[in-house]
Amino acid sequence: MNSVLLIKKALLFLIAFIQAENIKYFSHDYYVSTTQVDYLSEKNTLQITIRMFIDDFEIMIQENNSELKVDPDSSSQEINKILDQYVIEKFKIFVNQQLVIFNFIGKEYKTDLIQVYYEVDLIESIKSIAFENHLLFDFFDDQQNIIHFKKNKFRKSFLLKKNNPKTILLLK
Amino acid sequence: MKNFLYTLSILIFCGFNINAQDDIALKRQGHTNNNKFKQLYEEFASPNRYRTAAGAPGSDYYQQQVDYVMNLELDDKNTRLYGEEIITYKNNSPDQLEYLWVQLDQNIRKKDAPALLKNGGGAEPLIPVEAFVASYIEKPFDGGFNINWVKTTSGIPLKYVINNTMMRIDLPKSIQPGEEFSFKIKWWYKINNHVKNRARSGYEYFPKDGNRAYVIAQFFPRMAVYNDVEGWQNYQFWGNGEFALNFGNYEVNLTVPADHIVEATGDLKNPREVLTNQEYKRYKQAQNSFDKPVVIVNQEEVIEKESEFSEKKKTWKYIANNVRDFAFASSRKFIWDMMAVKVGSRKVMAVSLYPKEGNPLWEEYSTVAVAQTLDTYSKYTFNYPYPKAVSVHAKNQGMEYPMICWNYGRPDEDGKYSDGVKYGMISVIIHEVGHNYFPMIVNSDERQWGWMDEGLDTFMQYLTEQEFGENFKNAISPLDKYPSRRGDPSKIVPYMSGNQENISTIMSNPENVFQLGPNAYSKPATALNILRETVMGRELFDHAFKTYSQRWMFKHPTPEDFFRTMEDASAVDLDWFWRGWFYSTDYVDIGVKEVKKYMVSSNPGPEVNKTLSPYGITVDDLPPLYVFMVPEDVESNNSDEQSSNPTNNSIPLKKYLDENFDSDKLDKISIPKYFYEIEFEKPGGLVMPLIVEYSYKDGTKERVKYPAQVWRKNDKSVLKVLATNKELIGVKIDPDMETADIDNSNNSWPKEKSTSDFDKFKSKIKG
Numbered sequence: 001m002n003s004v005l006l007i008k009k010a011l012l013f014l015i016a017f018i019q020a021e022n023i024k025y026f027s028h029d030y031y032v033s034t035t036q037v038d039y040l041s042e043k044n045t046l047q048i049t050i051r052m053f054i055d056d057f058e059i060m061i062q063e064n065n066s067e068l069k070v071d072p073d074s075s076s077q078e079i080n081k082i083l084d085q086y087v088i089e090k091f092k093i094f095v096n097q098q099l100v101i102f103n104f105i106g107k108e109y110k111t112d113l114i115q116v117y118y119e120v121d122l123i124e125s126i127k128s129i130a131f132e133n134h135l136l137f138d139f140f141d142d143q144q145n146i147i148h149f150k151k152n153k154f155r156k157s158f159l160l161k162k163n164n165p166k167t168i169l170l171l172k
Numbered sequence: 173m174k175n176f177l178y179t180l181s182i183l184i185f186c187g188f189n190i191n192a193q194d195d196i197a198l199k200r201q202g203h204t205n206n207n208k209f210k211q212l213y214e215e216f217a218s219p220n221r222y223r224t225a226a227g228a229p230g231s232d233y234y235q236q237q238v239d240y241v242m243n244l245e246l247d248d249k250n251t252r253l254y255g256e257e258i259i260t261y262k263n264n265s266p267d268q269l270e271y272l273w274v275q276l277d278q279n280i281r282k283k284d285a286p287a288l289l290k291n292g293g294g295a296e297p298l299i300p301v302e303a304f305v306a307s308y309i310e311k312p313f314d315g316g317f318n319i320n321w322v323k324t325t326s327g328i329p330l331k332y333v334i335n336n337t338m339m340r341i342d343l344p345k346s347i348q349p350g351e352e353f354s355f356k357i358k359w360w361y362k363i364n365n366h367v368k369n370r371a372r373s374g375y376e377y378f379p380k381d382g383n384r385a386y387v388i389a390q391f392f393p394r395m396a397v398y399n400d401v402e403g404w405q406n407y408q409f410w411g412n413g414e415f416a417l418n419f420g421n422y423e424v425n426l427t428v429p430a431d432h433i434v435e436a437t438g439d440l441k442n443p444r445e446v447l448t449n450q451e452y453k454r455y456k457q458a459q460n461s462f463d464k465p466v467v468i469v470n471q472e473e474v475i476e477k478e479s480e481f482s483e484k485k486k487t488w489k490y491i492a493n494n495v496r497d498f499a500f501a502s503s504r505k506f507i508w509d510m511m512a513v514k515v516g517s518r519k520v521m522a523v524s525l526y527p528k529e530g531n532p533l534w535e536e537y538s539t540v541a542v543a544q545t546l547d548t549y550s551k552y553t554f555n556y557p558y559p560k561a562v563s564v565h566a567k568n569q570g571m572e573y574p575m576i577c578w579n580y581g582r583p584d585e586d587g588k589y590s591d592g593v594k595y596g597m598i599s600v601i602i603h604e605v606g607h608n609y610f611p612m613i614v615n616s617d618e619r620q621w622g623w624m625d626e627g628l629d630t631f632m633q634y635l636t637e638q639e640f641g642e643n644f645k646n647a648i649s650p651l652d653k654y655p656s657r658r659g660d661p662s663k664i665v666p667y668m669s670g671n672q673e674n675i676s677t678i679m680s681n682p683e684n685v686f687q688l689g690p691n692a693y694s695k696p697a698t699a700l701n702i703l704r705e706t707v708m709g710r711e712l713f714d715h716a717f718k719t720y721s722q723r724w725m726f727k728h729p730t731p732e733d734f735f736r737t738m739e740d741a742s743a744v745d746l747d748w749f750w751r752g753w754f755y756s757t758d759y760v761d762i763g764v765k766e767v768k769k770y771m772v773s774s775n776p777g778p779e780v781n782k783t784l785s786p787y788g789i790t791v792d793d794l795p796p797l798y799v800f801m802v803p804e805d806v807e808s809n810n811s812d813e814q815s816s817n818p819t820n821n822s823i824p825l826k827k828y829l830d831e832n833f834d835s836d837k838l839d840k841i842s843i844p845k846y847f848y849e850i851e852f853e854k855p856g857g858l859v860m861p862l863i864v865e866y867s868y869k870d871g872t873k874e875r876v877k878y879p880a881q882v883w884r885k886n887d888k889s890v891l892k893v894l895a896t897n898k899e900l901i902g903v904k905i906d907p908d909m910e911t912a913d914i915d916n917s918n919n920s921w922p923k924e925k926s927t928s929d930f931d932k933f934k935s936k937i938k939g
Contacts, residue, residue: 038930055596071591106937112655148669
């Protein structure tokens with residue numbers, strides 16, 4: 001075991017210390033986002049729906065501009081801009097090892113959730129698809145990001161955490 | 173031949189299939205009973221005289237009684253708490269006890285506590301600055317109990333051994349059944365900043381005025397529970413599994429700076445001594461204010477006090493009877509309001525305590541949310557038996573104790589707040605005040621079973637939020653329904669459809685689950701909601717739930733006591749439900765696979781000949797006792813028959829009707845014209861009632877709820893015949909989404925192309 005690794009391990013234990021006595025009831029107990037990625041093979045596109053809790057989302061927006069309010073938005077245009085930049089920075093998909101380009105379709109609020117929609121037009125069919133999801137890791141230690149991938153009948157789910165934000169899937 | 177045919181006809185009549193002999197069958201492996209409807213004899217503890225098979229306390233049920241007399245002093249300057257307590261332990265068990273176990277929960281904050289090392293994981297690439305500084309640069313907080321001494325009441329030192337968060341006291345002689353033993357402990361500890369390390373107890377520091385607000389809990393050495401299930405419940409406090417505690421009476425004298433306002437578990441015995449004349453006048457006035465809260469200490473008065481720091485002391489005296497714990501809040505920053513609420517024939521005080529940082533939110537909603545909680549919970553369980561319920565505002569907190577709880581929900585510095593903050597605050601107050609019922613009064617063992625209080629409380633929270641929304645329309649406007657986060661079946665779908673590697677059964681210890689929130693809160697709450705709405709119905713459920721609450725109020729129930737009572741009081745067998753929802757991680761997925769249309773025909777279909785040919789007989793050999801049902805698409809059918817009444821197509825049927833029904837009756841009965849064989853499939857492991865909506869060509873719809881037992885002989889699929897006078901055009905499963913079905917793509921015939929939120933949104937913006 002090299003020394004860098006040792007330091008990292010030590011850090012981990014210290015983080016564990018911070019979490020040692022978790023309080024039991026936050027606004028939603030747990031920090032989680034869920035992203036549905038549907039591959040439509042006939043159109044060769046990806047449909048992406050990202051679901052986050054509105055209060056987590058608001059913290060992220062206000063970190064960029066503390067004047068802004070969400071649901072209803074004080075300025076939809078500016079909030080969409082911050083959101084889009086944030087997602088593009090924190091959430092990356094690689095198809096056949098190439099970073100794909102996200103097209104922002106829009107967002108909507110549903111009770112306590114925000115749903116963000118993206119579309120990706122692919123050039124070639126998917127042999128491998130890799131996800132790197134850092135959404136909200138910069139705000140919450142125990143944030144967990146779930147990805148549900150679907151291609152026709154095939155489904156696969158991934159749970160990504162701060163210490164394990166990447167995953168790759170090989171398709172037939 | 174006639175005899176043979178008669179036997180054969182009975183065989184066919186009874187639905188026997190005729191199979192070729194299968195030699196391999198003789199060599200097949202056997203299996204044990206893995207039917208989903210098997211009773212839970214193996215999972216459940218055996219009923220006995222402590223706990224009956226009906227789920228009630230048995231004839232030999234006992235619980236220990238522990239009374240405390242405590243003198244406490246809060247040192248605000250040095251953030252320390254000092255205490256001296258006399259514990260009187262009454263052994264109601266039939267066993268003699270050689271030693272006692274005392275819980276030292278504060279020891280989880282010792283710098284060398286094993287709990288700090290309990291988590292594993294890979295390397296962390298990112299670490300928040302605050303966490304980095306707290307853990308890397310600053311010295312870790314070194315808290316935990318300092319025990320000065322443990323003595324008998326006559327002053328003889330008692331030998332004790334501390335194992336982490338548990339202290340064993342070795343007795344000079346065993347405590348016999350029925351005997352009492354008193355001893356005393358002197359202790360102190362350094363109070364932590366709860367905002368910094370997210371603890372359930374501690375202080376918040378307000379840098380602007382230099383004051384602290386204390387919310388203090390699990391702060392004194394508390395007796396562990398000894399019972400018929402665990403012996404001594406001395407499972408260490410690791411942080412997630414909460415508390416197992418005894419009922420008893422408390423007499424507490426709490427000394428704090430003279431300018432502090434205090435709230436605590438129990439009745440305040442000396443308001444005259446600790447309140448100013450004006451405060452006392454308002455305090456008395458509040459006792460009779462049933463329509464709105466009376467402010468005892470207002471914001472202007474608090475602002476005035478904030479710049480001072482009294483060197484004088486005052487002692488607040490509390491008496492609390494039949495509680496399992498004691499907690500208190502204290503600060504010179506506290507605004508204090510309260511109102512009276514009628515619960516049954518009794519008066520209960522609904523109380524709020526908050527720093528000015530909580531306003532304007534807290535003065536508006538806290539006390540009314542407390543009142544609503546007492547109202548709704550009392551209706552579904554039992555009348556609230558304590559004299560008061562207090563909601564204290566503490567940053568980021570949501571934690572419950574008898575008669576008092578800490579709650580979050582803070583506006584911005586300029587007093588503005590979003591709907592999210594408002595609903596979060598109302599919900600957490602309902603949740604934490606609701607914990608008075610589960611586990612403060614229905615006193616389950618939280619150390620072992622997180623869901624028994626969290627799940628039941630979250631379920632009740634959902635009912636209360638919905639009633640709050642109905643009673644306070646202005647508070648939730650423009651919504652027409654309170655936006656509950658949990659309880660609605662569709663909301664648990666993402667969790668239950670998730671990766672199985674990260675899901676634990678509800679029947680798990682809170683320390684060992686992957687996601688405590690959905691595991692101990694949302695999933696059991698949703699399961700109970702489904703049980704109430706879909707499986708049992710409100711009337712049967714509510715009675716059984718109330719029976720459980722009343723059987724076990726002021727007692728210590730186990731999971732089996734809950735499961736058994738729900739069945740015992742309702743005559744609904746629920747072993748299959750508990751097995752699926754509580755003992756497994758299975759999910760609901762039910763679908764419709766195929767619909768075949770049949771008609772009554774004058775000619776037998778090809779299946780009939782296939783069945784008869786091995787016996788060398790033909791249809792003509794059969795007695796005229798059969799109605800022929802054939803798939804509608806069989807070519808030999810003539811089109812006249814298709815549109816005709818079944819009696820015209822079947823001579824035996826017509827004859828039978830004529831012989832057995834007089835013409836009056838015959839006019840009244842309706843003979844179905846269409847026959848559909850519908851195949852339902854169940855890819856999901858959970859058993860659920862099969863809720864089907866049939867749509868007919870004339871625009872009408874019909875709901876049929878087949879009981880869950882429809883799956884008892886085939887867990888994968890089931891066939892049903894629908895006989896009707898109307899042409900079927902659609903079948904839909906679970907049309908109201910009440911079962912938490914994780915995949916709706918198989919819920920309709922003909923297959924509906926399920927439009928995702930994505931497609932809906934995209935067509936909307938294009939539209």
